[in-house]
Amino acid sequence: MFAKRKVDPELEKLRNEVDGPPNLDMTIVNIQRESSRIHAAYLFEHIGKATLQKLCLLLSSTATGKIYDGWQEFAAHMGLTMEQIRCIDYDFKGLQDPTYYVLLAYVQSPEATIDKILSVLQKIRRLDVINQIKAYVHDLVNAVSQHVTPSHGPEIIQPGHIPKAPLVLSPISMVECKSKMKESESMYMPQDRQQKQQHKQTYGCIVMLTFANDGLPTAECITKIFRSKQPRIGVLILQEQEKQVYSRAEEFIDDCFKQVDYVIPILTKGYIEKINNPLKIYEQLHNNLDTKYLKYIYSLLRYEYVRNQCCNNRVRCIVPDKDVYTIVRENLHPTLQAWFRESDIDGFVNNILFHKI
Structure with missing residues (x-):
């Protein structure tokens, strides 16, 4: 018991x-x-x-x-x-x-x-x-x-405004749908309106530069070359669009990324260190907006690469001659493997003007 x-x-x-x-x-x-x-x-x-x-x-x-x-x-x-x-x-x-x-x-x-x-x-x-x-x-x-x-119907009640997500977080089907809508709009655009838009087009092509702090001298140099060519090459640098970036941030960058003909990363030691940085901290100490949003643009181009079934149509890189040895030893993402020396800039310019690369 x-x-x-x-x-x-x-x-x-x-x-x-x-x-x-x-x-x-x-x-x-x-x-x-x-x-x-x-x-x-x-x-x-x-x-x-x-x-x-x-x-x-x-x-x-x-x-x-x-x-x-x-x-x-x-x-x-x-x-x-x-x-x-x-x-x-x-x-x-x-x-x-x-x-x-x-x-x-x-x-x-x-x-x-x-x-x-x-x-x-x-x-x-x-x-x-x-x-x-x-x-x-x-x-x-x-x-x-x-x-x-x-309401007693099955309709979903939505607010008047849906917050916009960065491009990489938008549903792929939605992105494709928007691109198709733009294509259809251009097909049915009145002829006189198309001619007006063509007259406004004063650039051979438009490019977006993305670079780290140590790539700034190269960015300034090739920007002068691009803008001096005929037809001119339009160059987008975030630091030059300071007001737009501060007011709209990722939304502005998304819009620019979708509209430019080429995205041109300047591959330097600093650029490689930035994209490989394991620290998951948003660095706000950079005064230069291009350095600040470098990783965001890098995520956009990787996302586009996946969405295009692993085809790189728009990313072409420039490597300063002094950084060539560093870059060839790096295991680069496929989008960064199409690169050209800074000393070959003249041939590079001719190729992007005629969309040969």
Whole structure:
């Protein structure tokens, strides 16, 4: 016979007063039903900032482990590609929270509803996150319902503005759709309008230079050469567009990147060190905007390379003669392997003017 266990009445009283673990099953079902027609872009509105902040804080502050999944697994389940996850991890750290960029990419889809975020959190076993944001989500749904005329149809309720994501985080189908729309617009453009645009075109081609601090002298030198040629070669340098960069940042760079004929990285020791820098910190100490956004442009050209089925159509590099030995020993990304010596600049200019390279 076992001895009867002694029970401390005070401890039993305390034990009975403590709430047990929350039963989230019905809570999740109710929240998903409430938010199934609410577009996740409301997270980026004023009424959703508290929910967004809490969600980012909880996901990004937890390291991936055997029990918990972190923001990268969350991103994969939200539909981001491995290349996009790497861009966030390597190039966007410090600009915003990584979970912020995952959600920013997600809301570009017209079907991006809040209930799907909760479903993903369930899949990656982050019930702790759901438990802590459930009240925030409930408040957000109520706030949206008060601002929007109720509708009984299946339409998704969207805010008036969808925040724009960087090019590399935009859905590929959306990018292709926009390019097709531009092509169709040019096909059906009135002839006189086309002629006006042709008259405005005063450049043989337009290029974007990207370089580190030690590539600045080379950038200045070849810029003078490009701009002195006939027909002239238009040169875009971010530092010269300071007001636009500070006001629109990535949006301005995205637009420029899509419009130029060539992107010309100046490969130097400093450039290689920047793109291979393992530190995931956004460096704001650089006075030069071209150095500051070097890695962002590098991520854009890598993304374009993947999207074009590994074809490099627009990236042509210049290597200062003193850096040739350093560059030939580097294991360069395929987009950087088409390079020319600075001393061969005249031949390079003729080739890009006639689009032979």
